[in-house]
Amino acid sequence: MAAQRIGIFTIDFPDPRAIDYDNNKFITLDDSVSFQYRILSNIQTLSTKDADNGDPYGILYVPDLRTDGCKNAEKGVVPANATRIADLPQGKNYALIAVAPWYSAQCIIEYFTAARENPTKAFFTYQPGQGNAKPPVLNDPSWNLQDGGSWQSANTFPTYALSSMTGNVTMDQMSLYSGNLSSVPHGDELTQTHDRSDYVRLWATVSTDSGGQLPSLWVFLVIVLAILLIAVSVTSLAMHIIQRRRRSALRERVLNGEVNLEVLGVKRLTVSQHILDKLPIHTYTAGGTDEPEKAAPQMPAQALNPPSSVNAETGQKTSPQPRHSSAPMVPTTSMSTSFSQPTCPICMDDFEPNKTQVRELPCRHVYHPECIDTFLLSHSSLCPMCKQSVLPTGVCPVDITNVMVRRERHIVRMRARSANTANTQPATASVPSAPPTRPLGAFGSLGSRIGGAITGRRIFSAPERTQPRPSDIEMGNTSTTPTNPQTLPSHAQPLDAQSVQVPQPNTQDCSPTQNRREWARQRALAMLGPRQVPISDAEEEEEEEETGPRWRRTLRKVFPGFR
Template sequence: MTAQSIGIFTIAFPDPYTISYENDKFATLSSNVSFQYPITSNIQTLSTKNVERGNDPYGILFVPDLQSDLCKKNEGAFVPANATRQNNLPRDTEYALVAFAPWFSPDCMKEYFAAARTDPAVKSFLVYQPGTSLSMPPVMNDPSWGLGDGGSWKSANNFPTYALSSISGSIIVDQLSKYSGNITDAPHGHELASLFNPTDYVRLWATVNTESGSQLPSLWVFLVIVLGLLIIIIGSTSFCMHVIQRRRRNNLRQRVVNGEIDLEAIGVKRLTVPREYLEKLPLYTYSAGPNDQGLEKAHQDAPAQAENIPSPTIEGGTGLKSTPLTRPSSAPPLAAPSHGTSPAFSQPTCPICLDDFESNESQVRELPCQHIFHADCIDTFLISNSSLCPMCKKSVLPSGYCPATITNLMVRRERNIRRIRARSGAVGASAATPTQPSSVSASRPPRAFGSLGSRLGQTSIGRRVFSAPERTQSRPLDIEMSGANPAPSPAVNVIGSPPAPEISPAAVQPPPNNAEECTEPSAPNRREWARQRALAMLGNRHVPEEGEDEEPRRPLWRRGLRRVFPGFR
């Protein structure tokens, strides 16, 4: 590890041979009575052998001994004779050591390294090039650090090597000569003698700090910081979007409860009628009044030619030819009949199975819009298909009914419909000019197919937009509401319901098993067949449960992204 700072301190410790216990505690002397020299700059790392993060080198400073006489003679010009040596330290102890020497000759430096390697207590080696320079020492690959062995000395040593500036090395080696003898020989010796035992050692201590508090973080730390910032940004954005979507859901729920919005009428969500609401709807036994009987008799007495009725017609249940039956219109009257029954009882035919009600036998259920149906037909339709009346598209649910769960998809659809209505209204307002009277525009015939915005704008006064069932089969000719073949009526544009194609009667009659089995089935079987066929034509599609996603299946990553960022498209 690269050295960031080196601290030189003065310590005092007892002579291990005068005490009866193992001592590993050193006392650091204060700066007013000892030498302290922190080095925070101009440090060059030459070798990082056996240095790990959190394991900084430290130990008592000393100068290793030389072997050759030439090196001892040359050393005298740089190292004082009384500098701290291994002989000035307690012998046969495991005290940590830090070697210190001037780099004045390659051969002498090899002897310094060899002497330091013989002592396993050496933790590091501090060197300096003699001189008076305060500048940074040369870099590690500089030739001045070469020993003529191609740099093998770095791997041969089992300790790291650090280089100091020339002036710093000169100051330290001078202090080593002052703290090598008895306690009374050290600077401020008399004061120290009064504080410590005269046999105690007072020496210099070095600590190498390899951790940096100011340098730039490493690459992985930088990546962690960037990743943390991204997580914070994504989390805060997701939180804000969740809060906004929650407000929108609560707002939509409140408007639904207040009766301002009908979710199914505007095409936001397909709703069904719960069983507890369905059981509250009135259930009657159908009874035909005198007005209805007179109307049926008048239709039966009228000749077929006057009503332009083809003779004969084909029955839908058996395919047999018979005299056509006449039925009054299924539209409810504007005023209550005189026979005192419910106004809807003037409707003699179930609009779902297209079968007549049998007086005093058929169980009919009346909807809030006063349309009546067979109980079996309308119950199945309301529970599994839609909550709107099949006739007038009015909601059967009570005002203010709201689903248990309001989803983000429902909010998004309602907002889109509201925007389209607002745009269509703005376009209609800008199209009208002061010079053009309103009567002229009102006299124009409506177009058969308007824009999506105009059709959505008409939902408040017309039929619902998207819940009109799609007809999978055309209605057979033999079970029309009237046996007559009336003149073609003007086409009624039901929004969301395309016109059904014409098919032949043979395509809808049930195929017989053989030619001899073409007999008329019983009335209940024919009614059940007609009811099932009518429900199929009404589009008995699957209605999503509460909380179930109404959107088509999307890729997993897209669904996950929408969960994190609600409202994402």
């Protein structure tokens, strides 16, 4: 690590031969009676070898040279009485810092060699001269020792270059603090407070930290990235926890019957086979024909005042309110065995009393099992007539996803906003106009029934036929003359062959009634269409979330609330 500042102080420590105990502690002398020098600038780091072990410190000394040529050259730049190893207590492992001038390649190599033989913590060097400029950088030719830089790897300590003036001052002071206590500056004063056998030498400490300087750009970027990573992690964790609680809350409301996902338009649901098997199948019995003398059928109390219902607009369970129900009017005496609904709303085929098997839904509407089973298993979990759910309370047939939670919350907010807007508008005294009548299209009564089942409009059971069945529906007998469409009632108008393509059933080995029923059922299912388009924007969003770009899917996993 690069040196930032160097402090040189005068210390006093006892002679180990004059005491009978081991003492490696020293006392820093006051600057009024000693030398103190703080080097705050013009320091050049030449080598950082082993500088990561902490800030170097030690007693200043000049390493000994080996060759006579270097010793003779040294006399011109180093005082004769500068502190040497011989001027320090022998046999003690004191921390040392070597100081030597850089005046010859061969001599500086000998200085490095001698410093490695002692417990040296650092090496101070300087180029002889009188300037106070910062020393040149390491790749300057003046530092070249003609060894390819091997001296840096051979040394076990860092090397720092001082300015020429700083090196000269340090070397001169080392020559003053190399003798006994009485020979150093202010020796008379020091002998009054210290033992004459004590050593008084110069001590240096190197600071390699950046002090009060700002951190580097890389450190700043790492800190910023760490803060961003922590913020993203905390945000992602919080969003996951929130979405998990919302999913659990929505699932609880679905299980409690407070929310119907399909009525709300969040998710298309179907009825599983084991739930479908629990729906009862009865033999159809026409209550109106078997008991003509009984009073007119009345609506049961459960139909007039249902215990609870699901709002078709919001999907929330609402309080019971008296209303007209689309459920068929059945006699109160034989609810489970007698039905006044004479026609299957899907295939438009009349039920034959005491013969036809019908499946009864919880809303009391009945259908042919082969008609309603296909519809509930593949298309919807709602009754095609009254749009009540066939699923029992406490059943959630799908896993609640974040898309469903987001869609349900959005719909609730939109409904509440619309209600607030409607309440704030001034009431008008105008009489509401009657709803426009829908012109009967080419599909006739069957088209309106099936269309209502698809779009969610409430539809009603078909009225009993008052005229003979038109011959165009009797598929079993192809030789019958077709009936004039103008003589048929509105709900029995024939279908336009150009508007819908009806699969022609096989008429071989089939009775006319069974053949016509199968044809009508296939026609109704063809009009319903397969499940190719999602029921709502939520399913489109869910499909897009599963098949979208990889970066978007990854972002949704990290932030589950991201749209």
